[in-house]
Amino acid sequence: MDVFAAIADPTRSTILERLITNGNxxxxxxxxxxxxxxxxxxxxxxxxxxxxxxxxEKRAQQRIYFVNHETMKELGRWVRQFTTVKERGVHQTNGSDDHLANENIDEPMLPFE
Structure with a gap:
């Protein structure tokens, strides 16, 4: 399953949030x-x-769930590329995003499939 499809579900995103907050x-x-x-x-x-x-991880009769920090780091890196658009020379003008269509920006690769 794709990362974005997985976290799009409210129950799954809540489970992930709880694991991040509470730990294993x-x-x-x-x-x-x-x-x-x-x-x-x-x-x-x-x-x-x-x-x-x-x-x-199975421990005796229990299954212990952990956040996969590597995937979370990848997701963070992927999201950060959109927060640095201005740093790559794209500036918002007149409150419109129409100018983005004319910018020569490499399309980001989705690291999660």
Whole structure:
């Protein structure tokens, strides 16, 4: 699953936010945070795992979920390229973005597929 499709879902983005805020969490702890059924949350966790946003480690009878910091760094780098548009010589004029169509800017590559 694509990173953006994974985080577009409100439940999945909330799970990711909780993992970022709380650190590693057991699947059972994550289930308790939501009113959805454990199988539904499990599917969301699977989507986040397939998008490489989270990692899972089995410890005895528990599955512990971790944020995949490498993917998060890549995502941050990808987003930052849009915050530095001005630094690359593109200046907003008259509050319009029409001038962007005429600028010679390399199209950003999506690192997540």
């Amino acid at each position: 969490m057991a699947a059972s702890e994550i289930y308790k945070e939501f009113t959805s059924s454990p199988p539904a949350i499990s599917q969301h966790l699977k989507a986040l795992r397939l998008a490489k946003l989270v990692r899972v």
